[in-house]
Amino acid sequence: MKALSVNSINTGYERREIELSGWIDSIRDHGGVMFADLRNRSGKIQLVFDASNKGGDYSGAVAALRAEFVVRVKGTVSKRPEDAVNKKIPTGEVELKVMSFEILNEALPLPFYPGEKVGDEAALKYRFLDLRGPDMMSNLEAVDRIMRITREYFAQLGFWDVPTPMLTKSTPEGARDYLVPSRTKAGSFFALPQSPQLFKQVLMASGVERYYQITRCFRDEDLRADRQPEFTQIDMEMSFASSTDIMETVWDLVEKIFAAFDHKLPQALFMKFEEAMASYGSDKPDLSLNIGLLSDITEIFRKSEFKVFSSSVEKGNKIAAFLCAGDFSRKELDDAVEDAKKLGAGGLVWIKKSGDELKSPVVKIFSDEEKNALRKKFPGDGVIFAGSTGDSFCLMGELRKIFALRRGMKKEGFFPVWVVEAPLFEKNAQGRLQAVHHPFTAPIGDIFADDPRSLKSHSYDLVINGEEIGGGSVRIHKAREQIKVFEIMGISEAEYREKFGFLLDALSYGCPPHGGFALGMERLAVKLLGLDSIRDVIAFPKTQNAFCPLTHAPDVVSERQLRELGLKLADE
């Protein structure tokens, strides 16, 4: 196959006769001479159909060619006149004097043209046109590059790509499953995997030692800009490895991927989960925000005359506060209070601080002691914002983010951080303990002896600029520890045997210690390319209603298909 990249055609090709295939991009007919661009995925070059040129077939081209027709052209590369050089394209110094052309396929007038900015509905319905544009084309190339680097990297380290089932078993916790009815076992269902988690652990029990996979995961939950019902994980697991081994292995890959896009990542920081919550109010701290960290000022106001605070503290709430440098107008402060209310706060206290001077409608209620303690907590100038409603750290963390973005307090570049040692359990809405990470995460400490609520885990999430790029952990590799975790979570023996029996079996017959990690490939790509939505790196994404406008999936099926599966639709 002859591979001539359009972009590589330059003056070195002058007077050479070449043949190119591609699409007709912008036609410019001057009457007597017609220009058009030939575009394919490798670039664009100007075609010239000249009436005065022997064999140029100007009138044939004018009559026959339209935008986005697919053609094969033969012609001679020639240098453009000095004053006709186009600096905007790499091939701008040359053009192809077309001697003959063949229309490989015609195109109807298009709803929109490749590269044109168009709304999501049209873009997804005519995705092939959208993808034909240079931006989407380069996004697809970027994803290919990420996957190729990943495969080469893991192969070199002796990781094996072991595919795991797409038709598998529904597991009780986590996201809603996509279900696939079974024909041979009517009334039973497969689930599409939410991740290959259990299979990769079984592979460790099998002695694979080093596994990786670039694989699809499915979760039937509501969509967001960074969430699709199906997405891609770069998944890995290794035996006999410590947290550090795994983080280093993942980090080297992430660095290589960023380097392939000319980004040098700064060394990732390590931050304990606790600190992330205390300083950022989030398990996904955004270190690119140039705004004061959260502070706990609960103790300052525990006995305050300012009842908004003291009575909230009495109810067991904490008071979280941060300092935002710079001045706020009255309107901005009012907006800030509105923001806080929208997030579910009863209100928001603001205190302007300049040197030792504190100004605010509420500051006259504060005692001297309280004022001094505030000055000590926040030595800088600006506005102190404080909130005491419910989960005040989470809420103030959100506000902090909103203000920083609104006021342009965001640093350029990537700020990676490992968030480590998340608690093993948290209380859910029903008051039961559930796993913060997942129930297969190994505890730090003794699951049998220690208070489960105080146990931390061998977990590590990689966060870049406030976005979770991936997460992993060292796993529990002993059956009796795994069983203990299920028990703490209030899962009955019957249930964990039924749902996780195969995992417990695998752990019971000589399973090595192991751990692993999974990167969200699309999220990584979006960060890398500076895009807003993972739809931009997925060739055929779904809308927010999990619908595909291109294929019209999901769709109804025939009565016969349902019958074969032993299914009947409920009325209405």
Added chain:
RNA sequence: GGGGCGGUAGCUCAGCUGGUUAGAGCGCUGGCCUGUCAAGCCAGAGGUCGAGGGUUCGAGCCCCUUUCGCCCCGCCA
């Protein structure tokens, strides 16, 4: 499940306090034009104003219902 924004020509959008025949740019069709590259100039075609109902003498505009798209909360171990 909830909050917000939006749906007007093929595409991107404007449309005032409810008032005559709903506009623009791009694209499309035809004509002119020999150096453009988002070509230019002239002319033309193109509309169920997402759908349904209501208020009104009169609705693209107001009200209700519904549907689709986007952003967010819940949810996503």
